[in-house]
Amino acid sequence: MTLPEQLLLSDLLRRRVRCQAGIDHGAGVLAWMHPPVHRLLGWISKPSAFGERRQAWRLDQLRGLAELEALVQGEGADTDLTTCERLPTLMEASLLDRRGDPIGTLADAAVELRTGRILHYLISRSDPRLPGSSRWRLSPERIVDQQPGQVSTGLSGLDDLPLARASVRQEFLRRSRRWRDQVQEETSRLRDQFQQAGDRFEERFSERLEGWLEEPDEPDAEPGWDRYGEPVARQPRRPEPPEPRSEAWDDWDGWDEDPMEPHDPRERRGRRPPAEDDDPWV
Structure with missing residues (x-):
């Protein structure tokens, strides 16, 4: 095997x-x-x-x-x-930081089976017998002094060591810290974008305002904007030419007259006015 x-x-x-x-x-x-x-x-x-x-x-x-x-x-x-x-043995010995305060316990060790060399120790913050607790990796080179029951190091805390196994609480804290950093980075990025957009809007508004003040007052000229949002002076409006009048409208000018009356005034003189007892159908 x-x-x-x-x-x-x-x-x-x-x-x-x-x-x-x-x-x-x-x-x-x-x-x-x-x-x-x-x-x-x-x-x-x-x-x-x-x-x-x-x-x-x-x-x-x-x-x-x-x-x-x-x-x-x-x-x-x-x-x-x-x-x-x-x-x-160093198992279950207290781990001391640079000030001499206990910060954990040596709970386990990774051993190379061929030579028996201890590659690194596993540190527990709380009782090592508790299931699911976190483990930090401590290499033998970082041990300054060792005595029965205690091991001295130059660490400031367990955060100076790499995390070998995270507990549920430690994993939640680590992910919460990462999410908080991501939210802060995203908020800072959006703040910079809004600041840049505000600066561009203020610059363009100042340029448009200066352009309005420099343009002469023309009654028929109206300022406009191009597709990029830049001010453009429109051409003055020209008066629209009258629509051409067709000959068909001239034929309707005589509608104020009787259509049975002749248009020639000389023909109107030779006709006598109708009598009251004359039958119009005879």
Whole structure:
């Protein structure tokens, strides 16, 4: 079974140890490490729920990883609880900032399985046993001093470290901060656009106002605007020519006269006025 190149210490300790003979040696309970060089030598398992008997396993005995089991080759070294408590470790040590104030706890470590070298530690702000809490990545180079139970650094806070895993609250705060920054950038951009548009409008209005004041007063000339919004002086209006009169309108000039009367005045003289007793139909 192929082993991964690196593994979290918590993933190794939560598995039960099983040897090539198929014997269950219990789950891992403690890391066996050498803190001065930040190296994991192995781990300790608890074969039974009662008693102080413990078994130590070297890291090079690991041969495979199942879902809930760590497969080992060879036999473990028997030890007791008193000896295991005296083993030096940095797990669950307090992390101190540059002022000496605690800012977190060393909750986990990423280990290179081939050499046992600790690549980085995982820092928890609150209790590491709480599920879903955030983890920050601390490289061994940033550790200034280490003593049993505490690790000193030159950090100002956990924000100086890269975030390895965000909790729900931390993820919400991070996204809220990003949304706030985006809203501020968009508001600033719109403010600049409105300012530029106002400056252009004021400049154009000033130019149009100066053009109106410089134009002479013409009764028939009216100012206009072109398609780009620039002032343009219109041409003075010309009087419209009268519409041509057709000959058909001249024939209607005689409608004030009797249509039965002759148009020639000489013909009108030879006619006598009709008598009252004359029948017009005879």
